[in-house]
Amino acid sequence: MDIFFEKRFAFVFYGLQTLLLAGVAVFLFKLYTVRKRTLELRRQGFAMPPLNPVFGHLLVLASIMSKLPKDAHQHYLPDQLRRTYPEMGPIFYIDAWPIITFTLVVASPSTLAQITTDRTLNKFPAIRDFLFPLTNGKDIVSMDGQQWKFWRNVFNPGFSAKHLMTVVPDIVQETAVFCNVLQKHAAKKDVIPMKTLTDNLTMDVIGKVVLNSNLNSQLTSNPMVNALRRQMRWMAFGSEGNPFQQYHPLRPFVHIYNTWQMDRYISPEVDARFAMRKDQDKPQGKSVIDLALTAYLKENPAAKASQDIDSAFKKLAMSQMKLFLFSGHDTTSSSICFILYLLSIHPDSLSRLRAEHNQVFGCDPSAAAMRITEDPHLLNKLPYTVAVIKESIRLFPAASATRSGEPDLSIADSEGRQYPTEGCLVWLITHAVQHDPSYWPQADDYIPDRWLCSPGDPLHPVKGAWRPFEHGPRACIGLELSMIEVKIVLALVVRTFGIEAAYKELDAGATDKHIKTVNGDRVYQCGAGQPCENLPCRVNMV
DSSP: OHHHHHHHHHHHHHHHHHHHHHHHHHHHHHHHHHHHHHHHHHHTTOOOSOOBTTTBTHHHHHHHHTTSOTTBOTTHHHHHHHHHOGGGOSEEEEOOTTTSOOEEEEOOHHHHHIIIIISOOOBOHHHHHHHHHHHTTOSTTTOOHHHHHHHHHHHGGGGSHHHHHHHHHHHHHHHHHHHHHHHHHHHHTOOEEHHHHHHHHHHHHHHHHHHSOOOOTTTSOOHHHHHHHHHHHHOOOSOOSOHHHHTOTTHHHHHHHHHHHHHHHHHHHHHHHHHHHHTOSSOOOOSHHHHHHHHHHHHOGGGGGOSSOOHHHHHHHHHHHHHHHHHHHHHHHHHHHHHHHHHHHOHHHHHHHHHHHHHHHOSOGGGHHHHHHHOGGGGGSOHHHHHHHHHHHHHSOSOOEEEEOOTTOEEEOTTOOEEEOTTOEEEEOHHHHHTOTTTSTTTTSOOGGGGTSOTTSTTSOOTTOOOTTOOSTTSOTTHHHHHHHHHHHHHHHTTTEEEEEOHHHHHHTOOOOSOOOBTTBSOOEETTTEEGGGOEEEEEEO
């Protein structure tokens, strides 16, 4: 028996040893292949940071990252490379395999147009993997081709400027609740995480737009909202430095539980709207849920006679709704925070903004909500407000975009040199474009007037250089909603409340001595683009 077990043990041991050696051989071959390609591109003169033949650009990236906060947003990395090695220009390769896929960084407006407008590249698979726990890949961000076109056309009417004017009273109502919350904190004089408050506000707004439902997350705990936020915290993008974070053994079980919680809330909403729609010949509104059901009934006329909606379609529609709830609140919430912060440290700009609101809405701030509700088109008479918004999200864009390179596609720089995209993650770096002095004089400075000057003025924005919502057919569908929402928040907040960041108080009691600034600024973007530490601040009455 001992000999038998010894032989089995030896067989298993040598089998595992063989598998390990095979894995190492595959890894080394892949490493050799990737580094060889990078060396060949460098030999041909293509732009890239200093290259190590073994480690690629990992050593350079590690050096850059050591000078950034540990939680700094990933889009700072290529921008810091651009600042450190300006001779590279706005297009360059990064070989950080095996941490991330071989990457082509693009931060030139004319070159970006080639892959967003002239020819639309598919989304990079990592974004689908990131969203999969939320949508199972059944959302307009993950979709490509005809399926994407179909759903984009379905939802476009719900995000048109004309329709969103009809939603303005709802946004005003939710912003009034937000103001009441701020007033309570002003009375307490406590330090608050502003991002938490704006998250609740924008979640309630997108709940109206998507579900035509009152989520009421500003005042109460909503189980669907709680599950969505837990899911967001447990979603992995695939480039985390800590493998345990990416491959946490509990992650699948947490995803299943959160999905069940969200579906338990959204499913009855879909069923209720479907029951209402069956007996109605005319569309019942343009919320996302209504638009999805309109498309379903148009494609399946016989469904009006059915008691239940098709289960496959229902799952797809619910996935789309969860995508909009996620993406439709987080980025706008962050933008509101950064705008309020920038206004707080630029009092002259704040004074001009208040003066414009006095002129348009009247000198009584408490009357602004009624004025906007009665005449939503007043929001179109705020040029300086728009300038403040655009300049703020130029400095703090919510996200970048990634695309998949294609075998037959090369993109040209300003001198006509062709950069192959095959096998590349093509990284469209909004932050780098919007901070590049080649396109923006005094690029790191807050100058709203650049949006009000005439063509020919040195400050006038370069065409295509402002792209926080991206350009082309796959530009963010929520641009108009975000702009309207932020205008309303500013109209109801800035003449009544003052905001003062409380980072000094936060840092005074901190034991963590790591770097906490980016380009000398204490406020920077972390995580998914939100303000670090959720913008701790105090609120006071004006």
